[in-house]
Amino acid sequence: MQKNLRTRTIVIAATILVCIFFIIGFPTSKAELVDHLKGNIRLGLDLKGGSHLVMEVQVQDAAKGDAQQTVERMMQDAAKQNITIPVQPEVSDPQTVDDVGSVTITIKGVPPAQASAFRDMVTSNYATYILTSLNSTDYQMKLKPSDLVDLKKETVQRAIDTIGNRINELGVAESSVQQYGQSGSDYQILIQLPGVDDPARAKELIGTTAVLEIVGVDKAHDTPFASREDALAKLGGILPLNERLVPEKPRAGQQGAEWYLVSKTPVITGKEMRNARSGQDDVRKWQTSFSLSPDGGKRFARFTGDHVGDKLAVVLDGTAVSVATINERIEDQGRIMGLGSEEEAVDLARYLRSGSLPARVLPLSENSVGPSLGADSIHQGIVSGIAGLLAVITVMLVYYKRSGVNAVLALFLNTVILLAAISALHAALTLPGIAGVILTIGMAVDSNVLIFERIREELRTGKGVIAAVDTGFNKAWWTIVDTHVTTVVSCAFLFLFGEGPVRGFAVTLTIGLIANVFTAVFVSRTIFNWELSRQRGMEALSI
Amino acid sequence: MQLFKNTNYDFLGKKWPFIIASLVLTVAGFTSIALKGGLKYGIDFKEGALVQVKFAYPPPDNRIRAAMLQKIQGEVSVQDLSGSGAVNMVEIGTEAKGEGEHQLNANRDDMQTVLTATFGQPGSGKLDLNNTAQEALANRLRDALASASVALSEEQLQTLVRNILAEINTQHSGLITDFNQLSSVPGMNAGIMSTLRQECYLAPFHVVSAQMVGPKVGAELRKKAVLATLYALAGMLAYIAFRFEWIYGLGAVIACFHDTLITIGLFSLFNREISMTVIAALLTLVGYSMNDTIVIFDRIRENLKFSRKESLEAVMNRAVNQTLSRTVMTSGLTFLTVIALFIWGGPVLSGFSFALVCGIIVGTYSSVFVASPIVLFWHNYADRRRKPSAGGGPAAPRVETARKSPTKAVR
Numbered sequence: 001m002q003k004n005l006r007t008r009t010i011v012i013a014a015t016i017l018v019c020i021f022f023i024i025g026f027p028t029s030k031a032e033l034v035d036h037l038k039g040n041i042r043l044g045l046d047l048k049g050g051s052h053l054v055m056e057v058q059v060q061d062a063a064k065g066d067a068q069q070t071v072e073r074m075m076q077d078a079a080k081q082n083i084t085i086p087v088q089p090e091v092s093d094p095q096t097v098d099d100v101g102s103v104t105i106t107i108k109g110v111p112p113a114q115a116s117a118f119r120d121m122v123t124s125n126y127a128t129y130i131l132t133s134l135n136s137t138d139y140q141m142k143l144k145p146s147d148l149v150d151l152k153k154e155t156v157q158r159a160i161d162t163i164g165n166r167i168n169e170l171g172v173a174e175s176s177v178q179q180y181g182q183s184g185s186d187y188q189i190l191i192q193l194p195g196v197d198d199p200a201r202a203k204e205l206i207g208t209t210a211v212l213e214i215v216g217v218d219k220a221h222d223t224p225f226a227s228r229e230d231a232l233a234k235l236g237g238i239l240p241l242n243e244r245l246v247p248e249k250p251r252a253g254q255q256g257a258e259w260y261l262v263s264k265t266p267v268i269t270g271k272e273m274r275n276a277r278s279g280q281d282d283v284r285k286w287q288t289s290f291s292l293s294p295d296g297g298k299r300f301a302r303f304t305g306d307h308v309g310d311k312l313a314v315v316l317d318g319t320a321v322s323v324a325t326i327n328e329r330i331e332d333q334g335r336i337m338g339l340g341s342e343e344e345a346v347d348l349a350r351y352l353r354s355g356s357l358p359a360r361v362l363p364l365s366e367n368s369v370g371p372s373l374g375a376d377s378i379h380q381g382i383v384s385g386i387a388g389l390l391a392v393i394t395v396m397l398v399y400y401k402r403s404g405v406n407a408v409l410a411l412f413l414n415t416v417i418l419l420a421a422i423s424a425l426h427a428a429l430t431l432p433g434i435a436g437v438i439l440t441i442g443m444a445v446d447s448n449v450l451i452f453e454r455i456r457e458e459l460r461t462g463k464g465v466i467a468a469v470d471t472g473f474n475k476a477w478w479t480i481v482d483t484h485v486t487t488v489v490s491c492a493f494l495f496l497f498g499e500g501p502v503r504g505f506a507v508t509l510t511i512g513l514i515a516n517v518f519t520a521v522f523v524s525r526t527i528f529n530w531e532l533s534r535q536r537g538m539e540a541l542s543i
Numbered sequence: 544m545q546l547f548k549n550t551n552y553d554f555l556g557k558k559w560p561f562i563i564a565s566l567v568l569t570v571a572g573f574t575s576i577a578l579k580g581g582l583k584y585g586i587d588f589k590e591g592a593l594v595q596v597k598f599a600y601p602p603p604d605n606r607i608r609a610a611m612l613q614k615i616q617g618e619v620s621v622q623d624l625s626g627s628g629a630v631n632m633v634e635i636g637t638e639a640k641g642e643g644e645h646q647l648n649a650n651r652d653d654m655q656t657v658l659t660a661t662f663g664q665p666g667s668g669k670l671d672l673n674n675t676a677q678e679a680l681a682n683r684l685r686d687a688l689a690s691a692s693v694a695l696s697e698e699q700l701q702t703l704v705r706n707i708l709a710e711i712n713t714q715h716s717g718l719i720t721d722f723n724q725l726s727s728v729p730g731m732n733a734g735i736m737s738t739l740r741q742e743c744y745l746a747p748f749h750v751v752s753a754q755m756v757g758p759k760v761g762a763e764l765r766k767k768a769v770l771a772t773l774y775a776l777a778g779m780l781a782y783i784a785f786r787f788e789w790i791y792g793l794g795a796v797i798a799c800f801h802d803t804l805i806t807i808g809l810f811s812l813f814n815r816e817i818s819m820t821v822i823a824a825l826l827t828l829v830g831y832s833m834n835d836t837i838v839i840f841d842r843i844r845e846n847l848k849f850s851r852k853e854s855l856e857a858v859m860n861r862a863v864n865q866t867l868s869r870t871v872m873t874s875g876l877t878f879l880t881v882i883a884l885f886i887w888g889g890p891v892l893s894g895f896s897f898a899l900v901c902g903i904i905v906g907t908y909s910s911v912f913v914a915s916p917i918v919l920f921w922h923n924y925a926d927r928r929r930k931p932s933a934g935g936g937p938a939a940p941r942v943e944t945a946r947k948s949p950t951k952a953v954r
Contacts, residue, residue, distance in 0.1 A: 046891070054760055056644075185759075197708070198676035199753065200655060342682055363648045365760035369752045371708070372717025373595075373891075380889030387887055388880035395876060431891055432820050438884055439827070439899070442877035446834075449876070453869045479841060482786070483834040489778045490830030494823050497771035502823045509827070 005533060008526040016413065019420035040423040043194075044430030046501050047378055049371035050172075050194040051202055054180060054364045057187045060094045061359035062155040063103040063143065067091045070126055070141070071105060077125055083114050097187050101148060105129070105141040112136045152186060158358045160189055163206050165354035170205065172196045188364065199368035201343075209317050209360050210351035212270035214334075215262040216303070217311035217323065218243055224258035224323075231259050246313065248320040251340050260320055262313050267303045272296025273334075276352035278345035286345035287337040290352060297332040305329035321348070381434035388438050392445055400452055402542035406527045407448035410519040414444050417515040422508065430504030440512030446483065447520030450476045452543055459543070469528050473521065480520065484513045550864045554911055555856050555919060561912035565801060572808010582811060585818030585894070586754045588768065590761040591638040592651035593754045595624065596658065599720050599747040602633045610661040611635060614653050616646070629890040632751070644757035651755040663746040672743040673711070673718050674750055680704045680743075687742050693734040703730050707739075718749040768822045775826050776800075779833050787840055794917035795836040798909040802832050802902060809901045816894055824898035831877070832906035835870060836914045842866050843915070855922050859915050874907040 023040060027033035045052055071089050078085045086109040094102050110118050115136070122131045122139075128147040133139050143151065156179065164177045172193050180190035196202050218240065225231035231245050239245065242264045247257035273290040281287050292300055304312075304326050314322040314336050322338045339345045392411070396404040418437060422429060455472030463471065488510050495506040576582060586593050596602070604621045611619040617637055624632040637650050659665050659674070670683045681704045688695055695703065710728045711719055722740055725731060756764070776796060783792035803825055810817060842862035850858050881903060885896035 362644050364644055364757045366755040372712040373751045375713040376716055377889055384883045384887035388883035391879040392876050435892055438880050442880035445876045446873040449872045482837050486833040487830035490775050490826045493771050493775040494826050497767040502819050505823050
């Protein structure tokens with residue numbers, strides 16, 4: 001009994017030390033203790049603050065873009081081979097991701113005489129498309145299923161990479177972007193930004209498609225129009241060939257947007273801009289500077305050289321952020337000037353550095369918690385935890401007297417093991433998780449109550465103290481297992497189907513209950529044995 | 544101190560009043576749900592956009608609603624969140640009602656701009672210190688401090704900003720009403736304080752959190768909640784069928800259903816929201832209620848082995864009396880911790896802790912007064928069918944214990 005007791009005590013002491021290590025390491029000062037504690041216990045989003053965003057990549061945009069590029073190339077190729085395509089082919093315009101498979105190019109009016117030449121051109125140059133003929137002159141093209149699957153996957157992956165670059169710029173530790181495979185959807189991505197304190201800015205940074213183009217402003221109409229209607233009226237209702245109207249971003253103090261008539265074909269796009277940086281110019285106005293790729297540089301030099309004195313517009317996602325006059329030929333570096341604020345310049349530089357998204361992203365759900373709520377919640381969790389703990393300790397001591405001390409010690413050890421396990425597993429502690437810890441306190445004592453009540457019963461039937469303790473533990477064992485199994489099964493399903501905070505709850509409760517089997521049985525028994533071994537021939541047990 | 548020493552209450556004899564009480568409660572719950580047009584769902588299950596805002600004074604609900612309605616299409620609800628630890632907090636929400644994610648997202652962003660426009664000073668060019676972030680504040684202060692001749696390195700600036708925000712967020716719940724409340728921030732001096740006053744203002748509100756749930760995600764969460772509940776109940780049934788005779792399993796599951804229904808009914812009666820954490824609480828209750836029921840059933844089984852002449856009713860009664868002490872103690876102790884959560888746990892957990900408080904009371908009650916009588920009814924009915932001519936009370940049936948039941952006796 002003595003040797004057994006010693007082994008048990010060593011096991012318990014070792015467990016305590018290991019757990020303390022996991023929670024606070026070996027601190028040398030109070031500051032270090034707090035530091036280690038904060039580092040080891042990872043806080044969930046609802047306690048730390050931050051944003052949890054689920055977004056859907058609008059892959060149909062990428063499919064449409066691919067189709068439109070194919071149309072442009074097809075027109076050029078057809079011209080080279082003298083095949084007549086009288087009308088610009090149409091690309092269908094599905095609005096939701098579910099219709100991505102329905103993107104179709106419709107070509108009308110190809111002369112029957114050139115049918116075979118046309119078909120040869122398509123099958124050799126655009127092998128990813130399937131060509132079907134509707135009648136003698138009209139055709140339809142659709143992406144091959146396997147190529148469509150590739151396009152979808154690639155689009156989602158590029159979106160994830162681009163967004164990943166952008167949030168890295170935010171400098172949020174432990175931020176993550178990943179595919180979110182819920183409900184079988186392939187297009188959903190989950191973005192987690194723990195600790196981000198400006199969710200609105202983060203959302204904007206993530207969600208901006210950021211297609212950047214530098215286009216020439218129509219020379220004949222280079223003063224802005226007051227509105228779109230005004231522009232159409234002055235132009236006689238039709239836009240000149242290959243030109244479009246874009247609004248300029250309203251600056252502070254302006255009421256509405258002014259509109260510019262610009263070319264549809266960009267001189268250079270964001271893809272050719274490198275090393276973007278934000279900064280201030282001589283008059284303390286914000287600007288974004290960039291250098292150009294060799295190809296882009298040549299094109300830009302040629303354009304600016306030819307158009308000195310004309311205006312250029314920098315268009316971001318269809319809105320002009322800056323319009324400036326070309327003063328001289330620009331070779332390989334440029335500056336976008338006249339931006340409204342530091343934020344705008346910084347974000348623009350970020351978009352240039354990370355690249356544009358291959359498709360729009362649509363927010364499906366958002367959960368943003370500010371840091372103040374997290375602090376309040378932790379405080380409330382701790383207060384209620386201590387209150388519950390005190391209540392339980394009081395009742396146990398009053399009702400079970402000295403054996404109550406036994407239960408309380410086991411309870412403390414239980415909590416320590418629970419916290420250590422959370423730290424070791426890098427599980428995130430959420431507010432429901434704290435509730436789980438508190439609930440564990442209540443349920444953990446259950447096991448002790450089971451054992452104690454059984455011991456009392458055995459004592460009532462007249463058994464000796466040692467025999468009563470023995471029988472009590474033995475008989476209660478299976479019931480303890482039973483009761484723990486049912487709650488753990490519940491928690492297992494909660495873990496499977498739940499998210500974030502609820503998962504935190506399931507994890508803490510499960511770990512707490514498993515640890516409880518150890519503390520309530522092994523540890524309590526050891527304490528009883530210790531007490532019994534100290535007084536030989538004990539007549540009564542304080543229970 | 545020992546309560547319930549060798550008690551001998553006739554629980555199963557007096558089962559009718561309690562069964563009637565159960566029925567009354569269940570019906571009351573259903574009526575409430577029917578009258579209020581369904582359950583009140585939290586944002587998890589009901590699509591929409593929500594913003595929780597803390598004000599420096601009791602929030603002017605009507606003014607908020609009017610301002611929101613000018614910019615946002617559809618209904619806007621303004622709900623007071625004060626209570627269980629929250630002071631001057633409101634929840635402003637719009638429901639989806641068939642709108643897509645685009646509109647919901649726009650609404651959620653709009654809510655923030657409307658708040659600033661109505662209660663803040665958007666035209667002043669100053670930064671709202673109660674609703675700002677690290678980067679924005681640092682950028683704002685950098686040049687201003689330099690021109691006020693306060694020399695700070697970049698690192699010192701970032702630390703200062705971090706300290707200011709930490710002071711506001713952890714000591715004042717994110718909302719300060721006077722710049723002097725920042726005087727204790729490490730590194731604060733007169734020059735910095737005057738720069739702050741010059742560059743920033745203090746809006747009387749602070750956005751605490753925001754959620755948006757679109758139709759796709761809402762549908763997904765609803766499905767998961769239902770599945771989790773069904774699977775958990777099925778799992779329980781399987782486990783009990785494995786440990787006991789099937790009628791015991793059925794009795795336990797019916798008791799659990801009864802608990803869940805009454806708790807949901809109470810939610811409706813007290814006008815509380817059902818969110819994902821509430822579902823978590825309900826599932827925990829299912830597990831917990833099973834505990835109690837199993838303990839009593841175990842005891843019944845143990846007693847049946849040794850009783851030859853007693854009726855089933857008498858055996859059950861004895862079992863319940865024997866476990867009474869344990870049942871009351873454990874339920875009582877768990878109840879204590881859950882009540883602590885309910886009182887001090889804060890507004891975020893209030894639905895969760897309310898579910899647990901109701902559930903523990905109802906669950907304990909159902910293990911004694913619902914589960915066992917069901918088994919009793921069945922056995923009486925089965926016996927009457929088997930031996931129609933037998934007089935007096937039916938003899939206690941031999942209970943077929945499940946194949947793998949452990950011989951180590953349990954309570």
